[in-house]
Amino acid sequence: MKLPNWFGAESSGENCVATVEKEKLMKIIVLVKEVPDTYGDRKLNLETGLADRDASDRVLDEVGERALEAALQFKDKTPGTEVTVICAGPESVPKSLRKALAMGADAAVHVCDGALAGADLGLTAELLAAAAKKAGFDLILTGNLSTDGAGGVIPAMVAEWLNAPHATFLSAWTLTTDRVVGSRATDGGVVALEAPLPAVVSITEAFPDPRMPSFKGLMAAKKKPLQTWTLSDLDVNAEPVVPRSIMTAIAEKPSRAAGIRVVDDGKAGTQLAQFLLENRLV
Template sequence: MKIVVLIKQVPDTAEERRLSPDTGRVDREATDPVIDEITERALELALTVKDRDKSTEVVVASMGPADAAKSIRKALSMGADSGIHILDDSLAGADMVLTAATLAAALRDTGADLVIAGNESTDGRAGMIPAMIAEHLGLPLLGSLVSAEIGGDAVAGVRLSEVGTQEVTASYPAVLTVTERFEEARFPNFKGIMGAKRKPLATISAADLGVSAQVRSTVLDVAQRPPRTAGRKIVDDGNAAAELVDFLAARRLI
């Protein structure tokens, strides 16, 4: 089995993230870059399959600037076999339409049985890229799963919804996305770190993929979030309940 895991380099999720007022994009220089936590969990799922069956090939793919190669190398040190880095300055600031088209083009000829991704990225949280990729490739999507069983002939999983639990399944090839309910990623050991330096990492451009790097959407304006103000205090002098009801009703919260 061949599994391709989509990973994304994002600003450190433990620090405050901000938008650049000049570009309207995420300011990636403000914090240290890390692999998105949810995509790390996607990689962990793939590596658990490889742990059970050593013939499984795990490839990590990422689209990003030059230093995104560091995140790919970390994924290789964790146990992935090879990496794909889509690197092209013309893709800077790519919107979802362009990002999905580019990633789908990179995946099309990999021969992957299964593509695993996070259900959303912690810097954008749009949660639409995997579905768009599946549409480009004409593959079934098992999205936002809380558990998954990757078998020899099919993949199955459980998805939670507002009204209950859904059990979904698909034959290969397919696209699967994980949520934060999955196991945290393992730490690379010294052997893995040293071995990652010798693993293949292919760098490809938009031209290599036959993709026209045309960004169709732009950010027109960025405004700083206003500081939080003190709330209204209600002192119980016998009619606090009525005051609270009036307060909530005035804001159409009840």
């Protein structure tokens, strides 16, 4: 009798004791952004309107690390899962991507092209969608909001480019190889969401803390694949490269005004109540 082997091909059956189906390969892409360290200075270049990336150290955005942690937790208990991290950004990015590889990602892609400097949300989403399509995916996992740009729309825009369902701002989830079920906390309650894969999911800071890379992970990261894709590698029509939005004004954030000091001379309660009413805080 002939029995199928692991890869579905027929074997003589001499060494086979059971019929084993090929494991489903689950491909998870995690979009991670490199940002200026939130503990350092964050500055805006008032001539270009871009974030001054040299104002402090460049690190992986923490919410992106949490998205990677969620993917790695799934990989830990689901054999056959492959996690690839993708980041679009300047030349400094590979160092941050090595950290993601040290945490446990299998492969990394850096989307970088001199012609893309200053890419806005629309163009970045198109690039990330094209990169995810080229890499192949069952699930794209992202943070909900970056700490520098804080646009909060990249995940939905990427889903739109890929014509995939999106479940965004999830604060809890259950992932299987064919569905994602999750919940989004809102001011008024909790919204339950469900989507078939392939899908795009963004998660909030309610997700578990990211793991620290181990020494073994740091050593292994040096040998893991890290590719750089330029515009010519992606199916994006960006010639000439133009941002999809126009910056109309740039201004430095006004410094904080001194607060009002209330000294209790018997009227402090009335003053406080008046302040709360005037500022519509009650």
